[in-house]
Amino acid sequence: MMQSDGFGFGTQIRKSPYFDATVRWGAKAFSVYNHMYIPRDFGDPEQNFWNLVNDAILCDVAVERQVEITGPDAAKFVQMLTPRDLSKMAVGQCKYILITNAAGGILNDPILLRLAENHFWISLADSDILLWAQGVAVHSGMDVTIGEPDVSPLQLQGPKSGExxxxxxxxxxxxxxxxxxxEVELDGIPLIVSxxxxxxxxxxxxxxxxxxxxxxxxxxxxxAGKPFGLQPGHTSxxxxxEGGIIYYHAYSEIxxxxxxxxxxxxxxxxxxxxxxxKEALRRIKEEGVSRKQVGLVIDCAPLQGPNxxxxxxxxxxxxIGKVTSAVYSPRLEKNIALAMIVVGSSELGTQVEVMTASGPAQARIVEIPFYDPKKSLAAS
Incomplete structure (x- = not known):
């Protein structure tokens, strides 16, 4: 077995409860996300993709740290953190939310889970929202308790995940x-499943x-997944x-x-x-934006991994802008990318040039998502 000490950024980078298991199951490289190790390589990323879309993969995403908010004013406080209307959010429901600052900039795009009337988890993308929430609470005048619980998520994804x-x-x-x-248990192991x-x-x-x-x-x-072809994997x-999912830090963040x-x-x-x-976002909506996210198809040899x-x-x-995320899709047999482009040049069909890692290439602006635009697979 490969020793986990063979991976080293220092003790300031935390290991997840699944770290040794992922190494045992073939994790070859890690990245850092929310001050933690996240597996980013189980061999061939294209095979990881096919495992995901044809069968199922299990991913260590303990890096999605939870900010837990409880107390009599928890619901009111969580609403103050996000522009999304939570007035109809039921206990037991999850919502994709944004957390914005006073200028309307995005600080995080997490999943919010409502476990009880006054009990919420914010399941984070890669930024320190625990500190932000505790700072906001100091002068809020609200009765809330904010901390990080002992919670570590895994993602089981793919068409056979239900089976x-x-x-x-x-x-x-x-x-x-x-x-x-x-809320469920697996042989006495306490879990929340979403x-x-x-x-x-x-x-x-x-x-x-x-x-x-x-x-x-x-x-x-x-x-349990062996009969269904389950493989260890990483987020693809x-x-x-393909799904047009934004990736915090892969654009201009705040x-x-x-x-x-x-x-x-x-x-x-x-x-x-x-x-x-709220006021900043109202003003931005009235004035309009100067740039926007678009999809690109880049006409060159298949890209060798993401940018x-x-x-x-x-x-x-x-x-006129920059590519934030680019990759070759073996299913679409195209190089696809997300880019931030000035509004005046962002119309569908516009021909542009991209300076890729291997030189300039022609590209055109297309609709996103590139595949399954109505998210019917995820919601099925």
């Missing part, structure tokens, strides 16, 4: 609706509530970009507003409740 869940939890798990959660994920495929997230049992949980799921850049990335539907400017950034820098996009010799 694997049924093998573990019985037929009743099939009643779990898209973006809802349920019909969510970061793959645009049918999928579940299993939130372990006892970090000492991470290795045991990983092995139980892999054993190919599938993410200087990017929701309207620029096509998420204006999540902004409840007409609701009575106040939230941080690791932002690639300049030009039109008529002048810069």
């Amino acid at each position: 694997i869940m049924m093998a573990m939890f019985g037929e009743s798990i099939m009643d779990l609706k898209y973006y809802w959660l349920r 019909r969510t994920g970061w793959s645009s495929e049918l999928g579940y997230e299993l939130y372990l509530q006892d970090g000492s049992r991470g290795d045991e949980l990983w092995e139980k799921i892999m054993a 850049s190919i599938r993410r970009i 200087y990017t507003n929701p309207f620029e990335v096509g998420l204006g539907r999540l902004i409840g400017l007409d609701m009575e409740a106040d939230f941080i950034g 690791t820098t932002f690639w300049t996009v030009t039109k008529d010799g002048g810069p």
